[in-house]
Amino acid sequence: MWCQSCKEEYEEEDAGTCKECYEEASETEEELKREIDDLRSRLLFLRLPSPTLDAASAPHTDLLLHAIPACSSSSSGGGDAADATRAPDTPAVPAHRVILASRSPVFRAMLENEMEESRSGIIKIYDVSYDVLRAFVHYMYTAEVLLDEQLASDLLVLAEKYEVKHLKAYCEKFITSKVNNDNAIAHYAFAHRHGAKQLLEASLSELMNNMSTLADREEYKELVEKDPRLVVEIYEAYLNRQVNTAAGKDTDCGCRK
């Protein structure tokens, strides 16, 4: 027999499909590719020129966003009250109310109610660097960003704060794809802090696959110090899995009886 796809001869036991199914599958593939072309062209149409690239490409802006990085001497790393009074010292990122309000319910509430930000057209974004803020605004216009692990983490935090679900899911998917034994504890704690379920499951699974070395790790000891409840959850999940696996084996034995 000759394969209609690769044109090579094959043995009977290597048969894949009949001619009818082969032709149907080819049609399906063509249809899917046409749909992809159509979706891509609609995406290109809906994509907006990002005001973060240069000022000339951003006429009609009616907002200025200022990045206020977390004070490096702050022990918590969170935005404390002192930050709020500091004057912004990085350039502002211009933007349009209609775009931010349509992407984020938090910005929408801020801009549609009579809040200070709405009156002044100036929004301070706390605990974030200028570069991260630019990437955040760029994404609001284009749905595009070139991620590395650090940027994905920073953007996930910002996306969670401003409820930009699409960006949060995008960053979470990226970080999840990078989980390994070395970073699983850090990602596990991060996922817990920011309600990232997919990342939590992936890092917990990675941890459970390497339980024998878990307690030796420096990050483990830090986590026991800082948030022992999270460590308890790892042990609980591990025990739970062991019980389920044992129950599964028992059921198997029952079947064979």
Place this chain on the structure above:
Amino acid sequence: MWCQSCKEEYEEEDAGTCKECYEEASETEEELKREIDDLRSRLLFLRLPSPTLDAASAPHTDLLLHAIPACSSSSSGGGDAADATRAPDTPAVPAHRVILASRSPVFRAMLENEMEESRSGIIKIYDVSYDVLRAFVHYMYTAEVLLDEQLASDLLVLAEKYEVKHLKAYCEKFITSKVNNDNAIAHYAFAHRHGAKQLLEASLSELMNNMSTLADREEYKELVEKDPRLVVEIYEAYLNRQVNTAAGKDTDCGCRK
């Protein structure tokens, strides 16, 4: 042999693919489907709430568009100078400068230069009904419209005028799919007026397939009256095709000698 797709037995001569190609094709299909899901979710993110739906969903608008329908007593059907002085008598459609300017180079030029429209925030759109203008603005925000043939024609004209290429191509594709012997003359003349190449080719091809009855049609006689050069082009294309077909046959004969 058993088909791995439909699970039914088939004869050797009905073999489609080998197992390897079958598995590869299945993977490709899965990948394409994942890409479609990703593109759809990005589209949903980039889609903006249309200000044509209700006023509450359109805060921060900074433009008003007025539809000025072509005067029904005008014999040309085109926008004559008298229209320009008429006060708009339909409700205005609100919109945002940033959106219109990013979708249309004509609006961009109008709004970024010191033109009357930019100063007043009021744009009159001539020779168009209120409903067509609403559909046009809705498309600018969502890349979505439910077309019928009339709306597709009206939007194509508007998209051409304001250089919204994506919408023009979308309408042209829709109209092209509706070409038949009854409407081919009308679509042929329309395609000529508005530089719609795909539609022109489809309607010309339809006309050439029915040349024996062409001259009997009422629309044909009207077109001879109004724009005889277009009729000449139909005959030229027909003759050209006949010559090419004959040349093709000659070449075939040569091969067989």
